[in-house]
Amino acid sequence: MNPTPDAQLLSLVSVSKNFGGLRAVDSFDLNIAKDSITSLIGPNGAGKTTVFNLITGIYRPNSGSITFGATPLIGMLPHQVVETGIARTFQTLRLFENLTCFENVLAGQHCRCKAGLLACVLNTRARRSEEVRAHSEAERCLRQLRIWHLRDELARNLSYGDRRRLEIARAMASIPALLILDEPAGGLNERESDELMDIIREIRDSGITVFLIEHDMRVVMGISDHVAVMEYGRKISEGTPEAVQKDPAVIEAYLGTDDEDDEAEAEADAEAGESVQ
């Protein structure tokens, strides 16, 4: 199902998620505009990946609503979310290790094809043309991510940087309207993250909206149109990269204020004193 061309592509309203007694996401609001690159940042444990998991259907929110174009996403299974046009990558890569890169990327095309049991056994014409289309789409994605030369390599044999690209290529293969990337620059060096920024801009320019979680501030500042900041499950700031960078609430979340620093020092001293005894 294609999302309606609307300025707001993805909309989260008062989304909350509890795990037992822990409030992982607390009344989170966010609107993602079409054709933008939006970044979600915040200290570790702030709940960013949980938000991704809520959007993609791995978790179900306790309250709130998530709409994609005109379609409510809550209650959908993850593969249905992909069918509506949202694809994701994982923070800790989840590739199909023992399959080739080409086979990995083809997985993205699975939901865009229809051939079932009978069609595959009988090798109908519809199935054959579908396969050709799927294969050429997979090739396009591999080329876009600049790993076409690795197509017959097993995923397990790839270098770390190439593995990250493979996962993005796989997500791209489902022809999403919204691409969700969970720390795509994690573990990359400066040159690699520069290339990544170029790739993400190309993806946006080809008409795909991008929403990412990232810790690498250079990348965040370099490509984002819009930034949202989370801490302890709540959104504490939102705006252009420059505005967010100067927001005192954000600075406090990442670095702590003077008072907090003094408290932290005092605690550390007390602990050190105890252990010496």
Added chain:
Amino acid sequence: MRLELSKQASFIRAHSAWFIGALAIAAVALPFFISDYWTDVCVFWGINVLLGLSLNIIVGEVGLFNMGQMAFFAIGAYTTAILSERFGINLWLLIPISGLIAAAAGYVLTGPIIHLRGDYLLMVTIGLNEMIRITLINNPFGLTGGPNGLIVLDQFRIFGHVIQRPADFYYLVWAAVALLLFCLGRLQRSRVGRAWNYVREDPIAAEATGVNTRWAKTLAFTLGAGIAGAAGTIFAAKMMVISPDSFTFMESVILFCIVILGGMGSIPGVILASGAMMVLPELLRNFAQYRMLLFGLAMAVMMIFRPQGLWPSQRWMTRLKEGDGE
């Protein structure tokens, strides 16, 4: 580290068309060179291969632990016996009918259990197998003939020729095997086969990439059940008498282990391992009573020294050795 195939295996792979051709010719000619007794052994080998391939879809392609496959085999065989004797339905027609009924049973039964963790699924399938076997013994509504089972008097007829000699059944069974191999090969290289690979490798990643994992698992289970059911028709016609004793969960366990020992997901492995289970005991007649003892020992030993099986499928090899963190 690319998985290195042995020189022999690489050689075979490169010239596979020739090898398959040679094997096919040998298979067709075989009954002319061996006695009726040995042809019979090959008939049962073939039926075992059909069963092994049906279970291989479930266990090897998708990675679901199923130790109740005999239940579907029984459903197919009993459906054939009941419909053939009571309604006189043609045996050829009963192959797809039994298959469909067994598949339907598979579909219904697996609905609530498909999401279970590996070893729990194992126990449930054992339980299901036993439930069906006991149901067959208890002869509900007088349908199943109780512990003595049912008789199948009808025979396969093709162009006027009655299929009753061992050689006749030999060609019937192995033609079915060839057909099944062809279809499975097509499936493996298609969208369905790929989906099974993805689900087996990483179900969460597969689901997050857009593969409907529940559909993939259910399809594999239903298809496996259906093929086992269809094989039941051939079995019923061959045996002429079918009773619950042929479908115990020990038989299911043996089938499960054959698939694993052959090499999970490996079609040549299934054929080889079934052959070993059927043919070796005949060759070593003196040791017949030790057959199961040695089988048990072989299983435990194989898991330690060669968990990938006799003829491994590349994709399972490393995963079995290193553990899948399940």
Added chain:
Amino acid sequence: MRTGVASAAAVSAWRLPCRVKMVVFLEQMVNGLTVGAVYSLVALGYTMVYGVMRLINFAHGDFFMLGSYLGYTMLVTVLAQSSLPLWVKLCLATLISMGAISLLGVLVERMAYRPLRKSSRLTAVVSALGVSIFLQNAAMLIWGARYQAYPPWSVPEARWMLGGVHVSLMQLLIMGISLVLMVGLYMFVQRTTVGAAIRATAIDHDTARLMGIDVDQIIRIIFVIGPGLGAIAGVLLGLYYRQIHFTVGWSYGLKAFTAAILGGIGNIPGAMVGGMLLGILEMLGAGYISAAWKDVFVFLILILLLIFRPTGILGERVAEKV
């Protein structure tokens, strides 16, 4: 096995006056608790091994079966001749059986399971199946394919009427011994240092090792206790039902596993509760529905449990890796 009694009860239960129905019901309960006690002892072995090693030891039922055969052999050969009092003979038979089966358990662990500790679950399961098939067929080859029977003189006969209900000595013995063993095991695991080590290992092997626990030793202990309890259950079973067969390993094993799940796998009191409950449910099913379908009833319980409440009644105590 006890289908005679059960079906007689089924036939007559509906037509009797109320007080007699009550008596029949209570006798079914006593039967159920007795069988349940046997299930409990076997279930304890399953639950301990699963709790520490996450392995469903398919061979566990066969330890139970071999225990009953060994007890039988002791009674029929060595002890038959001697002039010791019956109680001493029975204790000796049980102890020897226990010792041998515990030894076998440790051996099996060392040879078939230890090499696979780091491998996938599937290889461990297949290996356990292999061991089970091996043991079953070994028993068949050694003792023959037909039923064997504990000699009549070996079973202490004594019956009482408690409030109009027939209760036999064996029934009381089985329930009593089971309860004592279960309580003892629970105390052992909860109150001793070794018990604490077992609980630690059940949570995480590597961390336990870092704390200085010899994990191999702990696992060996588990495989002494589990099979040992199974052996005792085997001898008790032989004395109660008199007939033994090499296939009881699987039938009782599956039911004991159901009991372990019912009570919550990894949970010692759970195994006891689960076993008793299963015994009662099975007997009630046999008595009031039909003896022929009672196994189907039990398996149905297993399947429904695993679908709807896999953590069991008292809750699963298996630490989940996040």
